[in-house]
Amino acid sequence: MFSSIFVAVTLIWAQLGDIHLVLIALRAALPLLGVALATMSLAFLAGIYLVVSKLSWLAITIMIMGLVFLVALLSLYFFLWFPMSSSNRTMRYISYYPFRLAIL
Incomplete structure (x- = not known):
């Protein structure tokens, strides 16, 4: 917060x-x-998990979906750290193509 x-x-x-x-x-x-x-995202996931924790199958399903979303969010954010305007061609490929693939 x-x-x-x-x-x-x-x-x-x-x-x-x-x-x-x-x-x-x-x-x-x-x-x-x-x-x-x-x-x-983690706080929202924890709150939803707490509400539906009596139904273990639903809680596990929501936990898996939330963690997949969180990993996708963090990977997109990780690729923003690489400079796209770098003079090094390898760094441009590392930053551009995975980010473009994740967006698609």
């Missing part, structure tokens, strides 16, 4: 108009946004 609040405040702070300030705010907000998305 606190990382998502920090991201929101940072992005509002970036609206002041200074380009240097915008770049600093985006660099600070991007990692925390990934943390906020992953922990929000």
